[in-house]
Amino acid sequence: MTAPARIERRYSTCPHDCPSVCALDVEVLGPDRIGRIRGAASQSYTAGVVCAKVARYAQRVHHPTACCIP
Numbered sequence: 001m002t003a004p005a006r007i008e009r010r011y012s013t014c015p016h017d018c019p020s021v022c023a024l025d026v027e028v029l030g031p032d033r034i035g036r037i038r039g040a041a042s043q044s045y046t047a048g049v050v051c052a053k054v055a056r057y058a059q060r061v062h063h064p065t066a067c068c069i070p
């Protein structure tokens with residue numbers, strides 16, 4: 001059994017043209033792979049929660065038929 005890889009977390013901002021402009025906590029699993037995305041826990045507006053569209057970004061950008069990262 002191997003130890004789980006260390007998950008790095010980086011802060012970002014939602015790239016969508018949406019007035020909420022949510023602050024994000026993004027799991028970085030590798031140089032070209034992200035994991036879960038959550039609303040930034042440190043911001044009162046997001047408080048660890050993000051909309052369903054962005055919460056599933058990893059499935060979207062890493063899907064076998066995805067052609068690029070939006």
Ligand code: SF4
Binds near residue numbers: 016018022051
């Ligand atoms: S995370 Fe969702 S609600 Fe927040 S700015 Fe992006 S699209 Fe809007």
